[in-house]
Amino acid sequence: MSNDGGTADGGRSRWPEYLEPLRPDEMTRHRLRRSVLAAAGAMMERRTASWFEVTAGWSSVLAPLAAGLLVVFGTLAYRASALRDVDTVAIEPAPDPIELVPSLAPDAEAPPALLIGFAEPSSDALLAAALITP
């Protein structure tokens, strides 16, 4: 027999005669049954009520917390997106060195020879060229 698999049959139809005096009388049986079922009903109601109370309790605690978190994360997200817009130009990768442009460009697109200066271009010219280049 497993722990819960016994064969006790509490509701046997016949008791050993010598144990009959231990049987509750009708009045006791009625009283006991009534009190057990009343207590059982009350316990079930309490259990249901407590479930609602727990749910309601958690909701009332979590709702302001959730609202606060929403505000905080909303603000952070807004600020992050604003910063990204401002920093776009600043963090743009530097253009390739100007010396590479002629070597990489196909011959047809090669700039006129006159425009190619042999002198080192100024930094302003480089920045202007970088901004104009799509």
Added chain:
Amino acid sequence: MRDPDRGADEPGLVEVVQKGDVQSFSTLVARYMDPAYAVALSILRHEQDAEDAVQAAFIRALDRIGQLRPGSRFGPWFYRVLRSTCLNLRRRELLRTHSELTDTASSGDDPHREYERNDARQRVLTALAQLPERQRTAVMMYDLEGYNHADIAEILEIAVGTSRANLHHGRQALRRILGASAEIDSGRAGEDE
């Protein structure tokens, strides 16, 4: 007398009770009320305390019925809850200290009949109390709770033959104490012994 079909629906009943059905629980209460009362009375030897213990045990069982595995029988588990409740009640000294079975709740019956019943009850309880623990346990488990010898042997971790011997000697002692006229073996005699 054991009716093998009784209790066959118990796993189903337990499952429904686990879902919160009080009506099905009342079926279990009706089924186990009498033997539970007798077991409690044999341990506590006081009617009001036995009532309190039975009520507490049923409520405790309902509270913890979720612990029963699917397909389990209610009876063996409930008797463990009941015994534990009775022992706790006795241990915590919640019991009144007055003499046993004197201040019992009135049943509303004829006083003479009530006196006779209390007298008979007292004699049986006294007789049971005189038995050695192992014999009393065997008698209660076999004759009241409905276990067979294989179950008793497994629960008490003894041999099946020992369980049979305990029951035999227990009944013999009860017969001797209660008088030769008592039909000790009338319950499940010859059935499993």
